[in-house]
Amino acid sequence: MVVGDLHGDLETLQKIIQAFFREKFKNLLFLGDYVDRGAKQVEVINVLFYYKKLMPERIILIRGNHEDPIINRQYGFYDELRLKFNNSKEMFRLYNQAFSKLPIAAITWNRIFCVHAGIAEGLKYVEDINLLPKNQEEIDCPITTQLVWNDPKERLKDFKNSSRGPGIRRFGKDVLDDFIERNKLNLIIRAHERFKNGYKTYFNEKLLSIFTSHSYSKRVETVVGVINADGEVDVISI
Numbered sequence: 318m319v320v321g322d323l324h325g326d327l328e329t330l331q332k333i334i335q336a337f338f339r340e341k342f343k344n345l346l347f348l349g350d351y352v353d354r355g356a357k358q359v360e361v362i363n364v365l366f367y368y369k370k371l372m373p374e375r376i377i378l379i380r381g382n383h384e385d386p387i388i389n390r391q392y393g394f395y396d397e398l399r400l401k402f403n404n405s406k407e408m409f410r411l412y413n414q415a416f417s418k419l420p421i422a423a424i425t426w427n428r429i430f431c432v433h434a435g436i437a438e439g440l441k442y443v444e445d446i447n448l449l450p451k452n453q454e455e456i457d458c459p460i461t462t463q464l465v466w467n468d469p470k471e472r473l474k475d476f477k478n479s480s481r482g483p484g485i486r487r488f489g490k491d492v493l494d495d496f497i498e499r500n501k502l503n504l505i506i507r508a509h510e511r512f513k514n515g516y517k518t519y520f521n522e523k524l525l526s527i528f529t530s531h532s533y534s535k536r537v538e539t540v541v542g543v544i545n546a547d548g549e550v551d552v553i554s555i
Contacts, residue, residue: 319431319542319550320347321508321527322381325355325393329531329539330364332555342543346423348508348527349381349433349465352412353392355532359401362412377423381433381508382465384416385456417454421464422446427548428502434509436496437463438476438486443500459484468510469493469519469526490520497523504550506542515540516552525550 318337323330337345351365352358369376383389386409398405398412422432422443430443437460440446450458456465466485470477473489497505504525510517511528515538518525529539543551 318342318345319506319527319544320345321529321541322348322350322511323355323361324350324353324383324530324532325358325361325397326530326532326539327355327357327360327364329529329555330361333529333541334364334368336541336555344375344377346377346425346431347379348431348506349379349419350383350508350530351378351381352389352394352397353383355393355530358394358397366415378419379423379431379433380416380419380421380465382456384413384419385454385465386413387455389413413454417452421449421461424502425544427544428500429504429506429544429550430497430500430502431506433465433507435463435467435469435486435507436488436493436505437461437467438488438492440464441496441499443502466509469507469524471519490523493520493524503548506550511537514538515554516542525552527552529555 351362369378395409398408402408424430440460449461456462462484463486468487470487474491476486476488479485479487506525510526511533516527527540527542531539539555540552541555543553
C-alpha cells in the first residue's frame with residue numbers, strides 16, 4: 318500500500334493502518350508530508366514512528382518537503398509543538414533530526430519508483446540518490462530539493478522553472494520517459510499535489526499522483542495506491 322500526503326490527518330491514518338492489518342498487506346509505504354496544516358501533526362508522526370520501530374522492514378517512511386525545519390517552522394508543526402510541549406524548541410530539533418534520516422525515494426519489487434514529488438534535473442540513475450548528501454535537516458542539495466518539490470506538467474518539454482520557488486522545476490513527458498527507460502521502471506508514484514478525486518495520472522499513465530489527507534477539505538477524496546499480485550496499481554478510497 319502506498320500513501321500520499323497526510324498533513325496531520327490522524328483519522329485517515331488510523332483507517333489506513335486498520336486496512337493494512339485487515340487486508341494483510343505486505344508493506345506500507347508513505348510518501349512524506351506527515352506534518353503541517355492538520356490538527357494532529359504530533360500524533361500522526363508519533364504513530365508512524367511507533368509502527369516503523371515495530372515493523373522496520375514493512376513500514377517505509379519517505380521524506381517530503383515538509384519534513385524540513387525551514388518549511389515546518391512556518392506551516393504549523395512548530396506552533397503545535399509549542400502548544401503541546403514545554404520544551405518545544407528541543408522537540409522541534411529532535412523531530413527534524415529524525416526527519417533528516419528518512420530516505421528520499423524507494424523502488425518496489427516490480428520497479429515502481431516512489432518519491433514525494435518528482436524526478437530531478439541532473440539525476441540520471443536512481444542509484445545515484447545514494448550518493449546525495451545525507452542527514453541534512455535543512456535540505457540544500459539541488460537534486461534532493463527537486464525530488465521533494467518538483468511537479469509534472471502535461472504538454473511541457475524538458476525541465477522548466479516552477480512558480481513554487483528558486484531551484485524547483487516542472488518536468489514534461491519527454492524527460493520522464495527518458496528517466497523511466499534508463500532505469501527500467503514500470504511506473505512512478507508521487508504525492509505533493511491534491512486533487513478533488515484524490516489522484517491524477519500523467520503522461521499516458523506512466524506517473525500516478527495520489528493525495529491522502531482531509532486536512533485541506535473534507536470534500537476532497539483521499540486515496541491510496543495498492544500494488545496487486547500482478548504488479549499493477551489499484552487506486553482505492555480511504
